[in-house]
Amino acid sequence: MTDHGRQQGSAESEFDDSATSVIPATSETDEWDDQASGPDSPEPARGWAGNVWRTKINLKPVPVILIVLILLSGGTTAWLYAKLYRPDQQVDASVARAAVSAASDGTVALLSYSSDTLDKDIAAARTHLGGDFLDYYNQFTQQFVVPGAKQKALKTTAKVMRAAVSELHPGSAVVLVFVDQSTTTKDTPEPTIKPSSVLVSVTQVNGKWLITKFNPV
Structure with a gap:
């Protein structure tokens, strides 16, 4: 949701509560989990994130988390600027x-x-x-x-x-x-x-x- 959308959604309040969305598991995700957790699988399935990490890209958890944190911090900074510092x-x-x-x-x-x-x-x-x-x-x-x-x-x-x-x-x-x-x-x-x-x-x-x-x- 953009800053403009937040302001339209809460015209009477000074501040809006930030909402965090969770990505639900899909049917494809469930199938991947079932395949990964078969008898030949060396380790239990780790859900949506586990399947992504096991692709050929082979992204490591720490860099991904850092990228997400950087993006989130940047978005939070922009939101706070728009909300708290509006000249x-x-x-x-x-x-x-x-x-x-x-x-x-x-x-x-x-x-x-x-x-x-x-x-x-x-x-x-x-x-x-x-x-x-x-x-x-x-x-x-x-x-x-x-x-x-x-x-x-x-x-x-x-x-x-x-x-x-x-x-x-x-x-x-x-x-x-x-x-x-x-x-x-x-x-x-x-x-x-x-x-x-x-x-x-x-x-x-x-x-x-x-x-x-x-x-x-």
Whole structure:
């Protein structure tokens, strides 16, 4: 089985168990064994391997074993390289982790703010945003978030429960983020926790991942 076949056969696992196949005895092998084990035979038959060694080629056991071991070691080395050292997979995994981290940190910054530290919180959130979404956020916070937070003495804190890449492209990604948002106001001092999920689009801008879309689902 080729490396490609191994990967297709086990898409969900990181490593595949190697399988060793045993060559079964055939009818011809049995006939050779019977002939070799007759009354005139100087020694008992040794099965498939014994018949091969008794041919005119007369290969000796030690060289054959060494050749097999060399071939097996070479195949094992190639398999381990393909499985354990895949530069393309390592790069993709690194990019995916960076995208998930940026989406998670940006989501927390967007959904966490307090009426007492509103300007500071909004400024911190802006550092995670880019493109048209940054312009939209500036307008939205000034028209709705700031007045509402000050009027109700609102404080909200977001916590990402889990996140995973939904799409991964060169220079961009879409991350599905599951978040719990805890909110208090002057009228409801006890925290109200609301779970939600968001599709967060992130784009690399000058080497930094920035949120360019933020769509609740």
